[in-house]
Amino acid sequence: MSTNKVYGDAPNELPLAELGTRWDYAREEDYEGIDESCRIDASMHSLFGVSKAAADLMVQEYGRYFGMHTVCFRGGCLTGPNHRGVELHGFLAYLIKCGREGLPYTIIGYKGKQVRDQIHSLDVCRAMEAFHGNPRCGAVYNLGGGRANSVSILEAITRVEEMVGTRMQTDYREQARLGDHICYITDLSKFRRDYPGWDISMSLDRIFENMLSPEPATVG
Numbered sequence: 001m002s003t004n005k006v007y008g009d010a011p012n013e014l015p016l017a018e019l020g021t022r023w024d025y026a027r028e029e030d031y032e033g034i035d036e037s038c039r040i041d042a043s044m045h046s047l048f049g050v051s052k053a054a055a056d057l058m059v060q061e062y063g064r065y066f067g068m069h070t071v072c073f074r075g076g077c078l079t080g081p082n083h084r085g086v087e088l089h090g091f092l093a094y095l096i097k098c099g100r101e102g103l104p105y106t107i108i109g110y111k112g113k114q115v116r117d118q119i120h121s122l123d124v125c126r127a128m129e130a131f132h133g134n135p136r137c138g139a140v141y142n143l144g145g146g147r148a149n150s151v152s153i154l155e156a157i158t159r160v161e162e163m164v165g166t167r168m169q170t171d172y173r174e175q176a177r178l179g180d181h182i183c184y185i186t187d188l189s190k191f192r193r194d195y196p197g198w199d200i201s202m203s204l205d206r207i208f209e210n211m212l213s214p215e216p217a218t219v220g
């Protein structure tokens with residue numbers, strides 16, 4: 001499991017439009033989001049991102065140099081009812097935990113309009129299964145929820161408030177996290193093209209429902 005952090009903050013170079021509750025890509029050609037051609041160097045990653053980029057290249061190399069079946073899935077926001085979100089990792093799981101338990105939630109930078117696409121762990125497992133059934137050498141795929149499953153922090157707070165039935169206690173910290181993506185949506189075209197039997201099965205609505213009242217998720 002690699003990560004979209006291998007791209008560092010290069011995705012922030014795309015022209016953005018500020019909408020009411022989210023940032024979005026300003027140009028039509030960027031609508032589907034970030035694909036695997038985004039560069040991975042000459043950007044700020046965080047040490048975590050750099051360590052993942054090093055592993056990503058090594059895994060690719062085993063595929064190319066030794067002809068092994070290897071894949072790097074560059075994850076967007078992977079989540080699900082068992083995700084142990086904490087303040088700086090696992091944004092949706094942590095936000096939902098705060099909403100459910102009435103804990104205060106701090107929005108960090110970008111006016112709370114930063115966007116992440118959410119993929120349920122079930123669909124991550126299904127992608128692994130699809131690759132295992134028809135493996136390639138040195139493959140690299142972006143893997144996230146895609147545009148339909150994208151959500152900003154402000155939008156996620158509103159959804160949780162509607163579902164829980166109470167207002168969340170929030171405050172705002174102006175300084176964004178170093179290298180943090182402003183709008184990240186995963187372009188799933190490459191994986192969909194290579195593995196046409198796979199697609200997202202858990203919509204954003206189902207992800208929220210499943211995480212607010214966890215029950216085993218099933219395909220469909």
Ligand SMILES: NC(=O)c1ccc[n+]([C@@H]2O[C@H](COP(=O)([O-])OP(=O)(O)OC[C@H]3O[C@@H](n4cnc5c(N)ncnc54)[C@H](O)[C@@H]3O)[C@@H](O)[C@H]2O)c1
Nearest residue numbers: 001002003004005052074075076077078079082083084090
């Ligand atoms: N969650 C995300 O948004 C996201 C995004 C991109 C990439 N990733 C990557 O996906 C992977 C899983 O992340 P996650 O968010 O599901 O984390 P998580 O903390 O929910 O799950 C990690 C799992 O790894 C297990 N584990 C930890 N150390 C282990 C070890 N030494 N041997 C065997 N198992 C071990 C833990 O018990 C846990 O079940 C990580 O490599 C992470 O970098 C996650």
